[in-house]
Amino acid sequence: MDFKWFVFxxxxxxxxxxxxxLRITKISSAWYPLIFCLTAGAVNEILSYWLTAHHYTTAxxxxxxxxxxxxxxxxxxxxxxxxxxxxxxxxxxxxxxIIAWLFEAFYIxxxxxxxYYFRIYYSLTIVVLAILINSRLIITYRYSLLKNAxxxxxxxxxxxxxxxxxxxxxxxxxxxxxxxxxxxVYTILAWVNCFTNLIYAMAILWIPSxxxxxxxxx
Numbered sequence: 001m002d003f004k005w006f007v008f009x010x011x012x013x014x015x016x017x018x019x020x021x022l023r024i025t026k027i028s029s030a031w032y033p034l035i036f037c038l039t040a041g042a043v044n045e046i047l048s049y050w051l052t053a054h055h056y057t058t059a060x061x062x063x064x065x066x067x068x069x070x071x072x073x074x075x076x077x078x079x080x081x082x083x084x085x086x087x088x089x090x091x092x093x094x095x096x097x098i099i100a101w102l103f104e105a106f107y108i109x110x111x112x113x114x115x116y117y118f119r120i121y122y123s124l125t126i127v128v129l130a131i132l133i134n135s136r137l138i139i140t141y142r143y144s145l146l147k148n149a150x151x152x153x154x155x156x157x158x159x160x161x162x163x164x165x166x167x168x169x170x171x172x173x174x175x176x177x178x179x180x181x182x183x184x185v186y187t188i189l190a191w192v193n194c195f196t197n198l199i200y201a202m203a204i205l206w207i208p209s210x211x212x213x214x215x216x217x218x
Contacts, residue, residue: 005190006186006190007045007049009190009191009193009194010045010190010193010194011042011045012193012194012197012198013038013041013042013045013193013197013200014042015197015198015201016038016197016200016201016203016204017035017038017039017041017042019201019204019205020034020035020038020039020204021035021039023204023205023207026209026210027207027208027209027210028207028208028210030079030080031076031079031149031207033072033073033075033076033079034072034076034153034200034203034204035204036072037068037069037072037073037076038200040065040068040069040072041065041069044061044062044065047061048061048062057112059111059112059113059114060111060112062114063101063105063111063112063114063115066101066115066118066119066122067097067098067101067118069122070097070101070122070125070126071094071097071098073126073157074090074093074094074097074125074129076153077129077133078090080133080150082129082132082133093125097121097122097125100117100118100121100122101115101118104117104118105118114171116168116171116172117172119164119168120165120168120169120172123161123162123164123165123168124161124165126157126161127157127158127161127162127165130154130155130157130158130161131154131158133150133154134151134154134155134158137150137151137154147206148206149203149204149206149207149208150203152199152200152202152203152206153199153200153203155199156196156199156200156203157196159192159195159196159199160192160193160196163188163189163192164189167185167189170185
């Protein structure tokens, strides 16, 4: 796949980010972490494109972005009441996530090296939490799940971060040595990323408008 196609597919994140900001005054603040995450992703895509075009490494900004993404998504799970009975666990998970990032960025590797271990860790954490939320929705939600913003977002999390785990494992164990294999893996990742970005956009549209005296988070 041509580099321009990679860029074009990655820019699909702008759809959800723009829709989020257009609806931000109409929806519950419980959804703000997702909108902030999509916005951060959009900004990072533009920055990465600029750095690549000027022959600079994108490792540093991407390493910073994955930490921000992890924290924003954990915050979103908190708003979805994933930690209702375990608020101390949420605080511990956030602290552990930050420590894990610092440990790999400044001890195991340098910050301008790709943080494979951290990416595997936080992707796995997101997948597990998304499965728990969707399992709860499947049991309790009485309407169409395809019109449920939380279900759609978690489904996108499961799809994207499951594949991301495989990619990081491939890279960690040196399976990216073959150029053809590397390009094929990145091509699939680009399409998976685009597909999940469209799901995020659809989820944004299905977020219920906030009602007076209530703040729905589902």
